[in-house]
Amino acid sequence: MVTLLDVAASAGVSRSTVSLVINKSPLVKDETRQRVERAIQELGYVPNPNARGLVKKENKSLGVIIAIEDQPYNTYEFNYETGLYSYNITNGIPVGLANTDYGLLTERFCVSIQGKELPALVKNNRVDGIFLVGGLFTPELIERLKEKKIPIIAIGRYYDQIDSVSTDVTQGVYLGVRYLLDQGYRKICYINCPQIYRSNAERVAGVQKAMREFHLEMKPDWLVYCKHNTGEGGYEAIKRLWQSGARPQAIAAANEPIALGIMRFLYEQDIRIPEDIAIVSYEDSVLGGYAVPALTSVNIQKEYMGELAARIMLKRIRKGQEGELEHIIVEPNLVVRSSVGKC
Incomplete structure (x- = not known):
């Protein structure tokens, strides 16, 4: 195996000079650099990234x-x-x-x-x-x-x-709720993420921004927080809202796992999507395309x-x-x- 010392001997320079060339140091003269690079190419030397990491205290x-x-x-x-x-x-x-x-x-x-x-x-x-x-x-x-x-x-x-x-979480949620409003929906509820997530307030701001443009306000009890960011979290959240007697025309969900939990509950109630109720989600993922029906969602790239x-x-x-x-x-x-x- 070709070593750093072999390259140094072939180029007629010190081992440290070879290291400087490999690490692209500006301290090496062009003539010396070219001689070292020629020796590296002729000998087929391949720097050892692990060894370099030890010297430079890098893990890569x-x-x-x-x-x-x-x-x-x-x-x-x-x-x-x-x-x-x-x-x-x-x-x-x-x-x-x-x-x-x-x-x-x-x-x-x-x-x-x-x-x-x-x-x-x-x-x-x-x-x-x-x-x-x-x-x-x-x-x-x-x-x-x-x-x-x-x-x-x-x-x-x-x-x-x-x-x-x-x-921009607020803008993303706004896009989803605004789309529902543009399609004629007015009775909209929002199933939010757990309150331990800092984004929950930004999501509410997005809902409110869209509703204000249509001179509407969401009913306070139609904003529901999930206990967990899971399908079960969405299922239990919409179940609580439904059992309170609320009957929204459309639901906006904080993410797709929550949306899928909502869809499971609605399926169990023989409620059709989108014929009886519409759903829009947030974040977007492969789940959106796999869902039946496929989920309209806000893609955050x-x-x-x-x-x-x-x-x-x-x-x-x-x-x-x-x-x-x-x-x-x-x-x-x-x-x-x-x-x-x-x-």
């Missing part, structure tokens, strides 16, 4: 920390979180890391231990930077993570302490958010932690399918 790994609720799962029933939100975002990150040596490590981090523990990937110094996915991270935890002096990018939520790539976050990460690693924070907002768009008709 980035961590994806996914915040999850404190809910145990014993079955694959509809009380299980699908994980599609984080999965879709994570699928976009490698696109932004293309043509680099960086790989990804993933950790699911329970919110209940935020005050006691750091994510294992960070605590054990296994990554050169971290992506925070989800809206359950506390400002206190972020400050503790910043003490590690590695780049941190939040995806899907805005945090003023770190770089972030997020979507999750994969693209992951890609943009990866690009910011590479910039931070290359240039260091200096410079102003970046906060990118990705605009949502409405995907019209079959779950909404004309009222």
